[in-house]
Amino acid sequence: MNWLALASIVSAAVAVSFGAIGPALGEGRAVAAAMDAIARQPEAANTISRTLFVGLAMIETMAIYCLVIALLLLFANPLLK
Amino acid sequence: MNSPLSSVPLFHVGPVPVAAAVVVTWGIMALLVGGSVLVTRRLSLVPSKTQAAFELLVDAVDSQITETMQMAPAPYRAFVGTLFAFIFVANWSVLLPGVEPPTARLETDAALALIVFVAVIWFGVRAGGVRGYLASFAVPSPIMIPLNFLESLTRTFSLLVRLFGNVMSGVFVVGIVASLAGLLVPLPLMALDLLTGAVQAYIFAVLAMVFIAGVVADGRPVPLQPSTPQNDQRTPP
Numbered sequence: 138m139n140w141l142a143l144a145s146i147v148s149a150a151v152a153v154s155f156g157a158i159g160p161a162l163g164e165g166r167a168v169a170a171a172m173d174a175i176a177r178q179p180e181a182a183n184t185i186s187r188t189l190f191v192g193l194a195m196i197e198t199m200a201i202y203c204l205v206i207a208l209l210l211l212f213a214n215p216l217l218k
Numbered sequence: 219m220n221s222p223l224s225s226v227p228l229f230h231v232g233p234v235p236v237a238a239a240v241v242v243t244w245g246i247m248a249l250l251v252g253g254s255v256l257v258t259r260r261l262s263l264v265p266s267k268t269q270a271a272f273e274l275l276v277d278a279v280d281s282q283i284t285e286t287m288q289m290a291p292a293p294y295r296a297f298v299g300t301l302f303a304f305i306f307v308a309n310w311s312v313l314l315p316g317v318e319p320p321t322a323r324l325e326t327d328a329a330l331a332l333i334v335f336v337a338v339i340w341f342g343v344r345a346g347g348v349r350g351y352l353a354s355f356a357v358p359s360p361i362m363i364p365l366n367f368l369e370s371l372t373r374t375f376s377l378l379v380r381l382f383g384n385v386m387s388g389v390f391v392v393g394i395v396a397s398l399a400g401l402l403v404p405l406p407l408m409a410l411d412l413l414t415g416a417v418q419a420y421i422f423a424v425l426a427m428v429f430i431a432g433v434v435a436d437g438r439p440v441p442l443q444p445s446t447p448q449n450d451q452r453t454p455p
Contacts, residue, residue, distance in 0.1 A: 187286070187424070194421040198376050201383030212221035 145214050149207035156203025163196045222386050225323050239320035246307050246320070250300075286424055287431035293344075294430060297337055302423035305330065309385055309415025312408070319415070322386040324378075331378035334426045338370070342433035354436035377425060384418045 171189040175182045220226070227235030257272050265273060279299045283291035308321045320326040342351035355366045388411035395404040 184285070190417065190421060191424050191428070194380060194418075194425070197384075198380045201380055201387075204383050204387060205379055208221075208223060213223050 141216055145210045145217065149210040152203045152207045152210070156206075157200050160196050160200040163199075164193055167192055167196065222322070222390055223324060225325065237323070237325075238318065239323040239326055242311060242317055243308070243320045243326060246304060246311060250303055250307065282424070283427060286427045287434075289431065289434070294341070294427065298423050298427055301330070301334070301426055302419050305381070305419035305422050306416060309419055310412060312389065312411060312415070318389060319385055321381055322389045324382055327378045327382040327385075330381065330422070331374045334377060334422075334429065335370070335374040337426065338429045338433050341430045345434040351433065354433045357436040373425075373429065377422065381418055381422055384414055388414055 167189060171185050174185050178185075225237040225239060228238045228241060229236055257268060261269060276295070276299070279295060279302065280291040283289070283294050283298055287294065305321060308319050308326070310319075311317050312319050321330075339351065342354060346354070355363050355370075357366070388407075392404045392407050392411060395407055
């Protein structure tokens, strides 16, 4: 185990853990706003939840990017070859 | 542990290596095509129970297209419906023991994202001609051309990464928990996996619709969407 491998493992963990914070907060805000909107206008629930799903997928992609970076570091690291 | 980014060839057809994901993909394609042929073989005006159920399905796809794209669903029904059906069945193929969903592999998702990328160009050119399609890059103003061009590439990439990341991470987590804890412990995670798979199939189809609707609406001389500011200016006071 050299320093490069150690650094890769630590960075993968840091990438996922810190990369999940922002999207988590964002998704929380989005869901809260959608709940608020549905409570005010229940007849628009269909449109709101569809837009919410798409928006959540967009936000979630940021966390997924971090996951992919972590997987690249762990499984396809060019520096460790 | 096997890397989720690489795929191991299952067998070779001549010089061509065939991975397990390809076999599952062809199985799903055979299932969908065969099922569709079987269901639509004897269509009647007074539908049987099976026909009514599938008509309900097509109706649901139609209403989603109408609500999302604000257009007549007929030209897009086949593409969007097939996209949704394939990804849905692929994500839920994890229910069969020993089958890994092909969408958990980078190659399948890359192919799907590329199909959407080409379909956006195809529908854009068909709706507004080559000139209209190219003009859709200059909306709202010509300054945005480089950004819009970049966006058409990055959103394809993000489609790919989103589907891959969601499905693959589900499979990965279930594998890790099963190896750590035992037989029945990963069951709730697998249930969550099914939910994620359904939602991701829906989102993939909706995003494809949104991209197509964007390029089709932007390529037209008169935008159809009622909420755009140009339309508001045009209405008489």
